[in-house]
Amino acid sequence: MKQAAVFVLSAVTLALFALVAQAFDPGACHPDIEKYCKNEKVVDGELKACLKKHLAQLSDPCKANLVDLWLEKKKMDAKK
Incomplete structure (x- = not known):
């Protein structure tokens, strides 16, 4: 029973990450990332913070x- 719950939770988590990955088109932001956030790290949340900081300057x-x-x-957060 416990293994089944872990499996289901893992499957749902992977599906949610896949959905988010599909929603983001890095190509649309690539020029902006190169211009404003070139040296920021994605894993540390620096890129996200940088994009928010420069939101007014980003391309449409x-x-x-x-x-x-x-x-x-x-x-997705509301469904949790």
């Missing part, structure tokens, strides 16, 4: 992509 396609990603994350 990048902004739209980030908004879609943040809205999708908010929906």
Whole structure:
């Protein structure tokens, strides 16, 4: 029973990460990342903080992509 619960939880977690990965198109933000956040680390949350810091300067396609990603994350968080 415990193994089944762990398996289901793992499967749901992987599905959620896949959904977030699909929602974000790094190509839309690539020029902005190169311009404003080139040396930031993704794993430490530095890139996310940098993009938020420069939100007003980001290109429209990048902004739209980030908004879609943040809205999708908010929906997933609400389902928890």
